[in-house]
Amino acid sequence: MTATRRVLTCVTFLLCGCNHTSDSTNDPPGGRDDTPFAEGDWHTGVPLRRVGDAYRDEIARVVVTPSGNVAAIRRAQQSRRDFYVSSALETFDPQGHRLASAGSPPMTFLADVVVHPSGEFTVVEVRRDGPVLQSVWLRRLGADLHLIRETALRDEPPMHERLVYEFELQPDGTSVLGKVQPLPVPGDGIVHVDFVPGPLRHLVLAARGEEAILSTLGFGTKVYALTPDLHVIWSRQVLPIVRSWTVSLGQESLTVDGAGGIGIAFPVDGEVFQAYEQHFGRDDRAWSGPSYQTMVTRLSADGRSATMQLFHHGETRAAPMVSGIAMRDDRVALCGSVRVDRFQATNQSMEWDLSWVRGTLSSGTAESGAIDVKRNDYTLDCKFDANDGVLFSGVNDFVQQDTGMWVELGQGFLYGIDAMGRETARLSLRGPRHTEIRSFDHEFFGGTFDGPLPASGVEYAEKAMLGTWR
DSSP, X not given: OOOOSSOOOSOOOOOOOOSSSOOGGGOOSEESSOOOOBTXXXXXXXXXXXXOOSSEXXXXXXXXXXXXXXXXXXXEEOSTTOOSOEEEEEEEOTTSOEEEEEEOOTTEEEEEEEEOTTSOEEEEEEEEOSSSOEEEEEEEEOTTOOEEEXXXXXXXXXXXXXXXXXXXXXXXXXXXXXEXXXXXXXXXXXXXXXXXXXXXXXXXXXXXXXEXXXXXXXXXXXXXXXOTTXXXXXXXXXXXXXXXXXXXXXXXXXXXXXXXXXXXXXXXXHHHHHHHHHHTTOOSOOOOSSSEEEEEEEEOTTSOOEEEEEEOOSSOSSOOEEEEEEEETTEEEEEEEEEEEEEEETTEEEEEEEEEEEEETTTOOEEEEEEOOSSOEEEEEXXXXXXXXXXXXXXXXXXXXXXXXXXXXXXXXXXXXXXXXXXXXXXXXXXXXXXXXXXXXXXXXXXXXXXXOTTSOOOOOOEEEEEEOO
């Protein structure tokens, strides 16, 4: 479990601003220039800057480099008429000055990035090859973001990795396993994915020294180990292809432990578990417990051996959102969000809470908890420290109806607890309209502000922010 660079103090910053209408006078400085972080934006003392000046911008991922700079994935929609979103990896110094920017090719979605001890980056992208096919590409960039090499991810999966499991709904409302048939594979050997750009994570990277570990939702959920030259060392399927809404969430979380082993976690339900058991020839356990659980698989450093265990977050009304995983020896820790029963008003009988699970892989024993900080606490990123404390970021204090419709805007947050569950950090960002902290690393965070109600069906623009606490 990776230690954070600094310990947050128990202090709350509340960013004041209009909660219903956009007011550009409340924007922090920045945009495309190299304006540094400004002190006291929105009357808080939190150093922030705006990143980009497009019609719609977001910071989707933040990583700190070995030199102490910060790299961020920025996605932009230049105007209301643009259908496609452009992506770039950008670097900033600790004061917020922009250092470099590397744009992805047209028709490309930059999904994730990791930084290596050398300061080089590996990025994974989705490139559209036509009206249907979308292929996975990898790029290796230098510390100054110059292109070192790029390649399409290629795989020729054996027949058993191409089997598709489908379930049929019965008159009594139950479902049974129906057809199992192979998935047709394009002949070029390139891995194609069913990928919808957005907060769902169908492609996730982790660093293992100068190597990269990649998980994809293509031929089921599959893990690849990659050399610094982006060649595949080995690959391993950890979940078959299952036609399931739970799998389509794509909420994989990936980690590398101190021995080079790889941990991957994702939500499953009884149908997905049944397909898993049949596909891998296991019948040593039956599905029991809550309707939704989290499947954790640990792969050995060479990918040859695998250990799987199920963990649950208590009985929840929806699949848990798994935003982070840490692993050390036989111990595993998970963090994210769960939706629990909490009646507030008509059509508002559920609420998102922060969640954590700590357990052992060999026995499956675990303890879990949910944290109610404000009205609805939805995690977009979370990380564990060396002492089993956890830091969450995301959006909270919003109102979401049971139908999924958001009816009140939210604020960005960072919230930390130690291993005993005691609060160690609390940062609240209430900027113009809707605000989210979508990613953080050490003292840096990124996200959006001045956004509309999510899932409201309203065409929206939002602005990107990068900030730091010091």
